[in-house]
Amino acid sequence: MSVFVSTSKDHLERAVGELRRGAVMGIGEMLVASAEAVDPDLFAAMQQTGPVTLVLTDRRALVLKLRAYDGDVARIILEHDARLSTVQALADPAQDLSSPMKGPFETVRDGADDPAIAKMAVKLCKRAGLLPAALICKASAPELQNFNVGTLEQGMEAQAFSLSRFADAKVPLSLAANTRLYGFRPSDGGPDHFAVVVGDPSRSDPVLVRAHSECFTGDLLGSLKCDCGPQLRTALAQISAHGSGVLLYLAQEGRGIGMANKLRAYSLQDEGFDTVDANHRLGFEDDERDFRVAAMMLQALGFSAVRVMTNNPRKLAAFERHGFEVAGREPLAVGQTEQNAAYLATKARRSGHML
16 A cells, blocks of 8 residues: 655645645644734634734834844734734734834744744745734644644755756747747745747857746736836847747746735835835845746756846856856846836845846
């Protein structure tokens, strides 16, 4: 009889799914839920077990003028009768203007297991595409425990991460007719990524490559708030004119924070915050993308040296960090509009983009 062994990756996928559906799950001796998605009845049940703590990133804590004693997270002790709406107002910057009076709050600066579980809870919220804000409390029923923090950490480790190629086919494009599309699936249960290979690029010479993060609003809807759509189409046209190359289409919407949080960031930009500050108010870093995915896709296709089409110096550094020879950079300064002028200026001033 076959025996199915649950791996750390399986645990990671299950944990992410639990958070997204608003469930409460166990990690170690703690109950954990997403502050954004938690079912109200389950939140009330958590409160019945004892004190509930809200975990925010240090970025979000700074906005709320709170101390993050645990490095990259802050743990806030909630009143025993705290309302879920109050908790969500702390987690969601969209409510900063409508609910400006918050606190005072006490942040935790000790506890043996809490910091590790608190940090894991926030990582899982990010992985789930939710606001990086979690609720934790001591568990009263051991049978509810499902996950071990060490096992979840193993599932997130770079060494445990791999990509497998699941399909490829000829897909002629209007901007590049001689094209083959390759699909790659990550081992951590994340979304698929794709490589558009134009022509037959040499494996012994630096390949012309564009690492393009998906942008639903720019690539598909023609948004004027960013330069993504024009960059995508210009890169394909230039690779085709060059004769060969690769466009990597990475499932890392909104610089890695996901579509839902990108919409939240856009809303904050409408209030006057720039793209970097909007991310910080949400609790994210400037850029949450992981470009090892791009490197692994190129390695799987047989390339070891690149000429990168980008304005972002972080991409050049990422390819070098993952063992590629970077033979040069091709600028891709297109798509400037009246509506995205401030956005592009912020990328140049605060993120070092070469525009």
